[in-house]
Amino acid sequence: MDTAEIRRRFVAHFQAAGHTPVPSASLLLDDPNLLFVNAGMVPFKPYFLGQETPPYDTATSVQKCIRTPDIEDVGKTTRHGTFFEMCGNFSFGDYFKERAIELAWDLVTKSQADGGWGLEESRLYPSILDGDDEALALWTKVTGLPEHRILKLGRKENYWSMGVPGPGGPCSEILYDRGPDFGPDFDPASLGPDMPFALEDRLLEIWNLVFMQDELSAVRSKEDFDIAGSLPKKNIDTGMGLERIALLLQGKQNMYEIDVMFPVIERAMELTGRAYGADPVDDVRFRVVADHVRSSMMLISDGVTPGNEARGYVLRRLLRRAVRSMRLLGYDEPSLPELLPISRDKMGETYTDLHTDWERISRVAYAEEETFRKTLQAGTTMFDQAASRVKQSGGAAIAGPEAFQLHDTFGFPIDLTLEMAAEAGLSVDEDGFRSLMAEQRERAKADARSKRGQHADTAAYRAVLDAHGPTEWLAYETLETESRPLALLREGVAVTSLGNGEVGEIVLDRTPFYAESGGQAADAGIIEFDGGRLEVVDVQRPIKGLVVHQVRVVDGELPADAALLHAQVDPDWRTGARQAHSGTHVVHAALRQVLGPSALQSGSYNRPGYLRLDFGWTTGLSPEQVKDIERVSNEALRADLPVGWQYMTLEQAKDWGAVALFGETYDNTKVRVVEIGGPWSRELCGGTHVDHASQIGTLVVTGEASVGSGNRRIEAFTGVEGFNYLARERDVVGQLTSLLKIQPQDLVPRVADLVDRLRSAEKEIERARLQQLLSGGAELAASAVDVGGVRVVAHRVDGAGGGDVRTLALDVRGRLAGDQPAAIEEIGAADGKVSVVAALNESAQARGLSANDLVRAVGPFVGGKGGGKADVAQGGGTDTSRLDEALAAVRAAVASSGS
Template identity: 60%
Template sequence: METAEIRRRWLAFFEKNGHSVVPSAPLIHDDPNLLFVNAGMVPFKPYFLGQETPQWDRATSVQKCVRTGDIEEVGKTSRHGTFFQMNGNFSFGDYFKEGAIRLAWDLLTSSPEQGGYGLDGDLLWATVYEDDDEAAELWPSVTGITTDRIVRRGKADNYWHMGVPGPGGPCSEIYVDRGPDYGPDGGPAVDEDRFLEVWNLVFMQHELSEVRSKVDFDIAGDLPSKNIDTGMGLERMASILQGVDNMYEIDEVYPVLARAAEMTGKQYGARSGHSAGSSHPDDVRLRVVADHVRSSLMLIGDGVTPGNEGRGYVLRRMLRRAVRSMRLLGHDDPCLPELLPVSLERMSQSYPELGTGFDRIAQIAYAEEEAFRRTLAAGTTILDTAVARTKESGGATLAGEHAFQLHDTYGFPIDLTLEMAAEQGLEVDREGFAHLMREQRQRAKADARAKKSGHANTEVWRDLRANGATEFRAYEELTSEATVIGLVVDGAAVTEIEPGQRGQVVLNRTPFYAESGGQVADEGVIAGDGAHLKVVDVQRPVKGLIAHTVEVVTGPLRTGASVLAEVDPEWRLSACQAHSGTHVVHAALRQVLGPSALQSGSYNKPGYLRLDFAWGQALSAATRSEIEEVANLAVRRDLPVSATFMPLPRAREIGALALFGETYDEDVRVVEIGGPWSRELCGGTHVQHSSQIGALTLTGESSVGSGVRRVEAFVGIEALRHLARERAVVAELSTLVGARPDELAERVGALVSRLKDAERELERVRREQVSAAAGSLTERARDVNGVTFLGHDAGAAGADDVRTMVLDLRGRLGTERPSVVAITGAAKGRPVVVVATNEAARARGIRAGELVRVAATALGGGGGGKDDIAQGGGQDPAKVGDALSAVEWRVGELAG
């Protein structure tokens, strides 16, 4: 049974049993504690925490998930993976333990012809929490399972909570006996390779007041409403139903592994078999490729782009680990163009949107691979330098800090560092590297713990939300009469706020737009009952509740007061212009560049917008002009702007574009500009006709990551002001060079050309002066214990001139006698020193790299290089004489 069919049967079974099918949330979720959705219940967490009221009694989903905590372990066993899918069914105060057990057993044991999975009930085992007598009695009565296949386990295995105060409860796990080939008999407590967990039923019934660890927590009492949260790993079930050993051999993963093996000439499992414990290096690398290619496909599909921090960094690591693994397997050419389409073919059966967006996905992934190939070249140079320095000092081990710098700063994988260092006869201080990595992880965990404490900050908002949702009037009006239903200062609820204080005001209704979808919040005032407050920000701390951050000018303001909330009309108009302008620029990009130029992020505020989009190369000046013209033609055509609410499937059917990473409700708001010309899901505020956007001028275009570009623009009055500033600059330049504006480019080009010619002439004269000076300097060379030593301070000469002089003088001194040349310079006040030795000097053990470090130390800096020539620098130009004397002294010491 293919994975896509297992998924389809899950949703069909629970829909038939009264559950609402909830589409998978994007992997990017609006939870500050998570980089990615990492469990099937994450989108439902606000309901379990009591922050929001669920719109269904029963729900089911197949949720896309990514876990990256043990990414370094991926491939080492067949269990570890990053992307996975979690089948879940949920009950919110509806059925409880008996219903959950009955539904799970029916789906698992019903025949394929009846829509089930057809597992033999005699091969199923169940675990229950050690004190959960109710579950222990229900299993045999509901399913007929024998009591010898029901195992009681402790908190570590069979009690679930979120790690913070809130809901929790005992759970029952369902295991499948895979037979004696996989391990000894005796149930899951004996061997969890043979007895494989496939489904966890969480009975959420307790309110936890304190959570200190997984097994150390306090139960305050029972929840007022008991809930069910279950999770079945789709990949794990696929491995069972497809009769394969592990997730790497299922139909959604193995084709990528097989193609990678074919490209590299490797045979998966040939040496050690591919059981759960297999860890042959080639098998590990093939698993890494299979896992990371699929995970990268799904992450990019949900709007993640490679970057140097956060989600982008995780994606970048995955792509680079896949490329690096192919390299270690012997494939040096680009590999993603071969592998990514294979993963697409399998995954698009369940996620057809991957197919429609594949041009964008491929563009980003292939650009990142090409960038990494360049990084490998640069990292190789840096590694070679570190290896040379280690050998110069007589060492046999590359310092852990060098390996960590290559890994952390340049993205150079540690195992590639190990391989390349070994090729040059060096080991790597792995313990030192591991220590630095542990320190980095500890910092990350400390940061995560600090973020996790943010759960407590929502309590005040949850209490306010329990009184009802804020009526959102921003689409209909700029002024609303309202009542103050809550005041918050420094995270705590108060009954009044005084002049000079800053806090949050919650109203029963508001005309203010709360920041979301890339649009900044409205500004304005709240006034009434003798109070006047300036609104400086508006946010949604929990769904359905709008909080206005205010500065109290006069007051006090008390809860229950009647007020008038007024949005600054100029602010709103400019914000509408910017947001509608963003849609227009997006449509113009797609018209000029093609449908793959999809928006991946945006930001707009009054008068300004920026838009990130998928594209692999810089836009030419002509292309930017064309995009700007298409956008302004749309403005001039006075296209109608409309906003309509409709079901999400209908919006997708008519081709409305969704912003990557956004989570949408079942009913969505579709904003159209000129009908199908621009049709996007959007909750922002907009103009009524495109002509109201006013002027629109692109001001910049740049890269913000592999395969992602950014355009910026001014709109409305800000666009006119920008053009006026540019006109003033053109006028001033025209006056300075004595040319009309239309002649300016030609005149400035001629001036630049003349300047370059002058610089080349100066460089020629400088080289001649250096050469002339070198002739007379040889007469100043001294004998130091049988070695000819020439030291000279070249004044304000730069590094290139000093290096040229050193090489010239070394040549003039000849090769018969050992000779050393040391020259210093101090261009722009920064001292530099270059030292060169001839072959006869090196034969006596005199090396330039060692001498330049002596000089650089005197200058308060550092340096290094090869035995024949080396360069260093420092901080103190007054010490150049000391540096030359130190080199001369060291030469005498070595020569003696």
């Protein structure tokens, strides 16, 4: 019985009994206590907690669930999977224990011809909470089973609560005896309240009936709690794992082999050339692939994107474990494009949104694999070197600094390093790693505080502020001031002078310079003094109220007691800065107009002539959307929308509709609201702006891309830089049209035609190359040497990769078809990597030869390993210096097999 039919029968059974069928909720619910929906009852929690009135007395559902604590055990047992479907029936004060038992037992034991599942009663063992005599009596009444067939288990197994004060109650499980192949024989009458670990695979729990009847006042642990009294209404919450029923009804050994999962394993076998069931280590990897591919797909479908925190991190880990498992199975090409559609086609029979939303789902998954492949390529080499050094020195652990370097340089998450170390028989100095991570976080905070690595100690700045008061900041009013120096500093220490060429800091009593803030770069300009000049490199506010200028002395020597200075902002710089900052507001407003109000800015940076704006969005924008954003922005410039600002309280700003960004803390007594075109754009902002939108000049969007999970970035040029960008584009078009001797409007089709012709030529070259490669097949077959009655071709192909080597090996094998045993092993070397493929005909296999053995025979000589089936196996390595020895080892392995 396929999984879809099992699911259908479950819902039909309870619907016929008067239950309202409820569709599965999303895996993501607004529950602060849960990362994902982890049980079928989660969407019904408000009803069980009395927070909401249920719209029905009874309900049934098949709920999507994700559980993540057991990721490390996936594939190792029959019970652990990340994504699963929980079948459940629920009563909200309607029926209770007896009816719940009747409904469950009827579906489980009713014949398949009558719409049930038809499990043999002789293999079913109900369980109760030890001491729940009412449940014991009801089970014997409903099922007719003798009391000794009903297991009496303790609170650990058979009492349910949410882990907090609230509803709870005893449980009854239905267990299925899978037979002696899955555990020792047992006497049900002699089992105590704790289920023996040895029986957990044999007595497979398929259904849990929760009799929600108690009000808990304290929950200290799963087995330690206080019962304050009875609930005013007694409820039923049941949960049955769909995959567990499926493995029983389909006669499978575990959940990974059922109809909705095993096709992924079958495709993985085709891709890797390895057989499921041949090697226990490989079997775990195949199961990880099947589980994680499905789980990742379902998470992406419900809106999760890969990231470094919370849900995004779980998804990233699942995807990367799947990809890495395929690599460990010997498949180095992108695997998700091969596997994910298989899972989609099976799960899409029920969840049709997998088909309708496939473009987004696949795009997210494939992009993450590509990113991870780059990470693995560099990081795996470093890990292997580190592991080799540890083993050669007789050690047992990867050092903390090396684990940190893997993380910091190559993006290896620590859990991946831990997994790889465990596979290599090593541990990791996690404490050392965590210590270095903490130091890095502290350095990052210090750098942020000190602004680009300057001295982080604010004592010197505090002393200046205490002595002279806050800087008179005039950036909004003027571009130049006559100012008096209050302090000279170098690396956070007061100095008496700055010499020619030296870099230091100067604090003025008043300044026209804009200090970097709100995404706007600091002003550039000069400060002149009697006998010299300073170049302003940067302007910051290391403490509130104080503006500090980082300067370079370009002429003369500046004494700390200098008289009046002349500070002047570069007017062209300020004009460009104003254009870019106002342009940022325009793009933000256009973005919200095109995409909707949920497209909110999450960060920005602007300097003269350039802006970038980050915003929360889960998918890439289409070219049409980007064009619309640019068009709306330039329409605002053409309309010459007025730009103004005024001060008001934070509450007034919110009432006025102003957008506050970045989660910043604002002074409630006075905030500055900048508006462009009235309500079209209103934002809290302290930057410098143009007076009218037309003064931005032009706005040219140059790019849109991802900058992390759920975040996109738009970049644009403004003002003269925008015109320059368009001029450069025009020049490129002019050069191409001149070169191709066509009109500009014909450029795109002509280039497209050239690209098509180039691709056709490349394909033709590839076909010719392949023909040339295979043309040597006949000669190779003819060169086969007899080794103990086996025709052997052991050949080296320089410059060939894995695909070419496999093609050649299979071609030669085909030419040696016949009754005489034939063994072919091709070894290719390209770009410092070795590819090995062994292929045997049927006669060679009948003689007892295995392609697996021939590939493994060359492993020590090429610095690698491999495997596959008896007829075809493949492997690889990194040592190209001993290929001739490897070929000799092939012939020796064939010779020894016949002795």
